[in-house]
Amino acid sequence: MAGAVPSESDILCETCGYTLNGLPDSSNCPECGAAISQSTTQSGRGLTGFEERSGLSSFITTTLAVLLRPTLFYRALATRTDHPAAAWFAQRHRFIASLLFCSAAIGYGLWLESISRRPRDLEASDFLALLLLYFICSIGLFFFMGVLTRFAGWLSSLESAYWGMRLPIPVVRRCLHYHTASYLPIGIVANIVVWSYRWMIEVGIISRGTGVTFAYTLSGVVIASAAYLFLMYLTAMRQTRYANV
Numbered sequence: 001m002a003g004a005v006p007s008e009s010d011i012l013c014e015t016c017g018y019t020l021n022g023l024p025d026s027s028n029c030p031e032c033g034a035a036i037s038q039s040t041t042q043s044g045r046g047l048t049g050f051e052e053r054s055g056l057s058s059f060i061t062t063t064l065a066v067l068l069r070p071t072l073f074y075r076a077l078a079t080r081t082d083h084p085a086a087a088w089f090a091q092r093h094r095f096i097a098s099l100l101f102c103s104a105a106i107g108y109g110l111w112l113e114s115i116s117r118r119p120r121d122l123e124a125s126d127f128l129a130l131l132l133l134y135f136i137c138s139i140g141l142f143f144f145m146g147v148l149t150r151f152a153g154w155l156s157s158l159e160s161a162y163w164g165m166r167l168p169i170p171v172v173r174r175c176l177h178y179h180t181a182s183y184l185p186i187g188i189v190a191n192i193v194v195w196s197y198r199w200m201i202e203v204g205i206i207s208r209g210t211g212v213t214f215a216y217t218l219s220g221v222v223i224a225s226a227a228y229l230f231l232m233y234l235t236a237m238r239q240t241r242y243a244n245v
């Protein structure tokens with residue numbers, strides 16, 4: 001175990017994590033020299049755009065902020081607040097991700113069928129069954145992702161405490177709400193890969209027999225996605241572990 005976890009009332013230096021209790025706001029951190037006010041009154045942490053005014057445009061801008069400038073986003077995120085809009089943000093992204101992932105999965109299933117020994121032409125009733133399957137799977141995935149996120153939040157908090165970091169469950173959960181946006185690029189890439197491959201077979205750009213390249217490409221996407229999700233998660237934890245606000 002790497003030292004005791006600082007208590008919620010401790011003031012930590014945002015830059016190095018040093019305990020600043022009792023030091024005046026106008027002075028500097030004895031450990032790294034950073035201005036103490038940067039960790040307290042001028043921490044720059046506040047509500048997200050979506051929390052200040054929930055709507056479609058703030059949903060898009062907040063999503064872009066998480067995806068394009070994650071370090072800046074989490075460094076500016078107020079961690080000691082429990083604004084309900086964070087959960088709505090996560091819910092909307094979970095919903096979009098569920099639809100995208102299930103669409104990619106169905107595309108993959110159709111590809112398996114098309115390379116099977118006796119592929120058959122799809123009929124209208126098949127499309128209806130697929131559509132039904134699509135919605136049922138999406139709803140199931142939506143709830144499953146919610147449970148998974150809660151479990152991940154609990155686990156991360158436990159692990160950070162083991163390493164002596166002050167990341168209580170509400171803070172981790174708040175970060176994970178915004179982390180949900182990271183599923184969006186993965187879902188989009190997965191759909192592009194799966195459906196463009198199917199389209200290329202359909203129009204005869206590639207033959208049905210070249211499944212190995214597809215399998216490798218898809219495995220590559222899965223591995224890169226896992227690495228991407230982990231990096232985004234790490235960024236969130238790094239930028240909030242010394243937060244006081």
Ligand SMILES: [Zn+2]
Binds near residue numbers: 016033034
């Ligand atoms: Zn410091």
